[in-house]
Amino acid sequence: MARLNDPRRRRALARAGLLEPHSDETFDRLAEEVKETLGVPVATVTIVEPERQLFPGAVGLDEPWQTARETPIGHSFCQHCVLSAQPFVVDDARRHPLVKDSPAIEELGVVAYAGVPIVSSDGVVMGTVCAIDHEPRGWTDGDISTLRRLSAVALQEIAQRAARDTVSAGLNISALARRTGVAADTLRKWELRYGVIRPYRTPGGQRRYTEQDLARVEWLRDRLREGYRIGEAAALLGSRTEEQPRRSTGQFVDAILAAARASDAQQTHRMVEQAFALHPVARALEEVVEPALRRVGDAWVAGELSVAQEHLVTEAIRARLEGLLVYADEGVRGHAVAACAPGERHDIGLMCVALMLRADGWQVTYLGADTPIADAVALARHIGADVLAFSVARVELADALAKGLAEASLPRELTLVVGGQGADEPLAERIGARRAVDARAAVHELRSLAA
Secondary structure, three states: OOHHHOHHHHHHHHHOOOOOOOOOHHHHHHHHHHHHHHOOOEEEEEEEOOOEEEEEEEEOOOOOHHHHOEEEHHHOOHHHHHHHOOOEEEOOHHHOOOOOOOOHHHHOOOOEEEEEEEEOOOOOEEEEEEEEEOOOOOOOHHHHHHHHHHHHHHHHHHHHHHHOOHHHHOEOHHHHHHHHOOOHHHHHHHHHHHOOOOOEEOOOOOEEEOHHHHHHHHHHHHHHHOOOOHHHHHHHHOOOOOOOOOOOHHHHHHHHHHHHHOOOHHHHHHHHHHHHHHOOHHHHHHHHHHHHHHHHHHHHHOOOOOHHHHHHHHHHHHHHHHHHHOOOOOOOOEEEEEEEOOOOOOOHHHHHHHHHHHHOOEEEEEEEOOOOHHHHHHHHHHHOOOEEEEEOOOHHHHHHHHHHHHHOOOOOOOEEEEEOOOOOHHHHHHHOOEEEOOHHHHHHHHHHHHO
């Protein structure tokens, strides 16, 4: 298995943080796209090691594999794809000479398999993107083309991570201390005593901390500044070794509403910050921010919350989203410009869209509220953007948006997207735009553009 021990391959995967079993939000989304596009029950992004295979991206695996994110090498169909550096296609594993005796057939339900290698420009095979069915299946050329396209997306993500500096690929304890202002000795005590951060080890044995560890340390630091003792704050946050966070996303929504009803600004901010510390950005947006805003709005309409209490929630959420929007990575899918229509001041929904697109692999330039159309178009043209997205929540602003876009000279290659409560299908047709009904719809709508 010489290729599996290729030092170039292992260095790149180590810098990308992919040599330890864990779930990775970006690769989970990629696996989900394989599942949805090919209509299969299981899909993975797989890294094959000499003694095991890892699934940084996975959807549909039975337990314990979905949680464990690894299997012994004897279960691996993907090893044949990696070793040959070619697609490996199996219509019925029970009849295939290479895998008919694999324990994966019974234990993981692998009957049909199609995998495509993730191959770098210098011929190094990083891993695979694969689709699995529990029934025999004849894979088509279109299926393999889809897997090839998504393997290219996976390669770009791995290459970008490997090329980033130590901060992005993994923080050592000195870098974590510099970023947070918490002394290295203190970080070690927090790790050993409370388990609130959990470094992984590189192939060379160095300890590295993730961006989630960074978020957790920042959250703890802020609670100490508010007067909490470290033991109290750590108990609120929960240990990274626990299988489940202390609060589910639904419980965070309830806690945010309760804090608003109590007019407790500190607790409102604390619950929003903790939700993002414990959950990936996309999940926090979809399962905490969006339902919390809906419930706050409903409570205000029903007279259960005052305007001031409603503002406690929206400003706490706005502060967190603005902090997340500061960090801008290059995207593997394309470049999008996001702006609110002229006169539109409601921008939290647009912030959610921008962050969801960024989490899905887009580079996003966020312009914010009340953006002149001519300025947004000029900037999009200057930076060579692929997408220009406008948000309009108020119906009365839709006509002005349509008129302004009609007068603007849009680059032919620029895709226009419109969303928000004031953007209906007739408006989208008038301005020649794609319409997104919510943040998740915007992500799916634009995936086809990047295909």
